[in-house]
Amino acid sequence: MTTLAIDGLNVTFSTEDGPLHALKNVSFDVPENRIVGIVGESGCGKSTLINAILGLLADNGSIDSGSILFQGRDDLTKLGPAQMRDLRGPKISTVFQDPMGALNPVISVGQQMINIQYRSDISKQEKAQRAVDMLELVRIPDARAALARYPHQFSGGMKQRIAIAMALMMEPALLIADEPTTALDATLEVTTIELLKDLQQQIGCSVLFISHHLGVIAELCDDVVVMYAGEVVERGTVRQIFNDPRHPYTARLLECDPARQSERTRSLPTIPGEIPDLRARPRGCIFANRCHRVHDACAAPPPDHDVGDGHVARCFVANVPETVEATA
């Protein structure tokens, strides 16, 4: 069963300068028990996508079309606020980017972990015990004493592990992690990633992992979704994307990243040119102004090209790999 199936999702924000088309025809799946990585420059709509899934879009944002099917049953775009609230936490948990601000500064860690279990009928002692168990699982030293402490008494890495513990304590079917390691230094990043992978296997949930570190994605994920300016330009398995990129944007990303998957980079490599204004999307290919393979056909919107085994690229020349074209 597919944990999350997103199909043809369109999201716009109304702004003073007119509608901003933040997500355009976004489609991809998060299969059960798999880790799906989303990679893309900042501003390409990663957070918007998460908020759309969680039903937490800003007031000026709306889902215009498309569906987000959760566990084959509920279309999240059609659920009411109360039903969405019931899913958030027990079914879909989230770890956000900012470890410094993600926890409430005036409520003790233990109380916050007890509060999120408010739906459960077990006693307060049992809730506290579950919190202790989870904190031990993410290797917080002296976990029982940690319950009485406040977020500012922990380091950034510990706070992020506490956030992970909170999310996984709910035993969700889907864990969403929005750049959970971006604010951490390289060593902490490695341990956090390894911990996450470890726990995912123990708990057996699906993960939607957002990052702009190609190396982290390669290491952690099973599948990759490459986003550009609010569109999924390419998706496939890690092997497909990293070994055989078919969208010129993906190819450029990997090319510009000299160390490839073996070494981490702090941010995505830069490609000359800029993302088009999302308030005035070009009619044709969204990447045309920066593409080194642009041609006449690209003035029309490119189709989602399936080049085999679920490897899809939104490009007219997706079925002609770059190396083939170069030698031809």
Add this chain to the structure above:
Amino acid sequence: MLTYFFKRLGLAAVIVSVAMFILFCMIYLIPGDPASVALGPRATEEMRASLREAMGLNQPVPVQFWNFYSSAWMGDLGTEVLSGRPVLTVVLEQLPYTLALIAGGITWSVALGIPLGCWAAVSRGSWADRIVGILSVAVIAVPSFVIAIYALLIFAVQLRWLPAIGAGEPGDLGDQLTHLILPSLAVGLGWVGYIARMVRASMLEVLEASHIRTARAFGLPDRMITYRYALSIAILPTVTLLGVGIGQMLSSAVFAEIVFARPGVGKLVYDAILTRNFPVVSGTVLVTTVLFVLLNLLADLIIGALDPRVRSSF
């Protein structure tokens, strides 16, 4: 925590000492001879000289200050000119009335201001938000003595719902409380506006914070998010504001006590000025300074109790 408390207490003592020094200078600089003022125009030169001697006015100025300073710390603020009663006793008799008035004013402002500000923030942009905004500015703009007079005219004179003047029968708590309603409203109403605006602004800021997004992402009920997660942080600037605002409340209390003919420190100092009862004036100033400093300290301690980040920096 305890070391912080003592540090703050030490600071408070310094502030009070500085206030005493300024007060002493003002008394010393007031033209005229305190002995002549006290004895009146028909006193003889010998009487003045002996009083001057008794008051220590012949001693060098630093010694005079030291005498004033050390005896003030011992609680000796001098004696009232006419009755000869100790000034401290006279002031402390009146203090509970003023404290009750200020406590009432804070109660009004907090009990109305916090829910209104919260409501406005949660329903931002709605008509409710706009009405709260307009009312806030209105009550801030109107001076408290005007509010006092109108409250008296409407509720006591026209509607006769509440008593007009005095502090109520001594020993009858219910009567004293009904006498407190209008004057404390006059003291606190402007603060309803300040607090509503403050709470609204800080609520809007806190509701944008990422930990609130986390709380929503765990599907916590809206009520818990608003009151437990957001308001407990948004309240902090309000406590600081109240701590600083105690001084202004004390001055509104003076007007309220005069308008409602209530006993209290304000009424005491007002009468003392009219009768040139200077020891009472300076004693009252000193006691209110100490009160102000202590209430400020209290506000800081409340902040410490509410905010663990502040607490651990103590």
